[in-house]
C-alpha cells in the first residue's frame with residue numbers, strides 16, 4: 550500500500566492559501582480533525598505524540614496518530630529531543646499510519662515537556678534542533694514540517710535564524726506561533742517576527758496565533774506575507790472558521806451558521822465522540838467541545854453546568870435540544 554509521496558506544493562496549487570488546523574493536545578483528535586476537513590481545512594495535525602513513548606511501544610500513544618481517510622491531508626506531530634529516537638518514531642509512525650507529513654513540535658511551552666529538553670526548549674539549542682530535523686527528514690519518506698515559536702523569551706527572540714537552521718536541514722514547511730515560550734498563550738502575537746521569519750527562508754511558512762476571524766486572517770496574511778495560516782483555538786466549537794476565512798479570501802459572501810445549525814454541528818460532534826469512545830468516555834470528552842459550541846448562545850452557561858454533571862448521552866442530547874428550542878424563540 551505504497552502511497553504517492555505528498556508534495557508540499559499541492560497545498561499551494563493555483564495560488565491557494567492553505568488553512569491548517571493547528572495541533573492541540575487533548576483537542577485535535579480524529580473527530581475534530583475530520584470535522585475540520587469537512588469544513589474546509591486544507592491540512593490537519595494530530596495531537597503531539599511522544600517519540601520516546603513510540604520508541605517504548607506505548608500503545609495508547611500511537612493511537613493518537615491513527616488516521617482515517619476522512620482526515621487528510623494530515624500531519625502527525627511528534628515531540629522529543631533525541632535525534633535517533635525522533636527519526637525512528639517518525640519512520641514507524643509513517644509506516645503504520647501513512648501521514649502526508651511529519652510535523653516536529655519545537656514550540657510546546659509546558660513545563661514537563663520543556664524540562665526534558667523537548668518542545669520549545671529546542672529553540673535554545675538550534676544546533677540540536679537542526680540535527681533532529683536532519684535525522685527525521687532522512688528517516689521519513691514524506692515531507693517534514695516544524696512548528697516553533699517566536700523564541701524562548703522576549704530577550705531571546707530568534708525565530709528567523711532558527712527557521713534558517715530548520716530549512717538548511719531539510720524542513721519543507723514551517724509554522725511559526727508568534728509568541729515566545731514565556732508568553733505561553735497570552736497576547737500579543739508578534740506579527741513582525743512572523744514577517745521576519747517569512748523573509749528569512751525560501752520554504753513556505755504558516756502564520757499562527759490569534760487568528761479567530763476572517764479579519765484576523767486577512768491581517769496576518771497581509772502584514773506578514775505568510776504563505777498560509779494555522780488556526781488552533783479559533784476552530785474550537787467553530788469548525789466553520791475555515792469556510793468563513795476561505796470565503797473572505799475568495800471575495801465571496803459568507804453566511805455564518807444559525808444557532809440551530811451550531812447546535813446541529815455540536816450534536817454531530819458529540820455523536821461521533823460517543824460512537825468512537827463509548828458512552829461514558831465519549832460524554833466526558835465531549836464536554837469541552839460542547840462548551841465551545843454553545844458559547845454565546847442563550848442558556849449556554851446553565852446548559853454547560855448540566856452537561857458537565859451528567860454521564861448520560863441522552864440527557865446531553867436533550868439539553869442541546871432545549872438550547873436549540875430556546876434559540877428559536
Ligand SMILES: Cc1cc2nc3c(=O)[nH]c(=O)nc-3n(C[C@H](O)[C@H](O)[C@H](O)COP(=O)(O)O)c2cc1C
Nearest residue numbers: 571572573574596597696726758759760780781782
Ligand atoms: C489546548 C491546547 C493544546 C495545544 N497543543 C499543542 C500541541 O500538541 N502541539 C503544538 O504544536 N501546539 C499546541 N498548541 C498550540 C497551538 O497549536 C497554537 O500554536 C496556539 O494555540 C496559538 O494559536 P491560536 O491563537 O490559533 O490558538 C496547543 C494549544 C492549546 C490551546
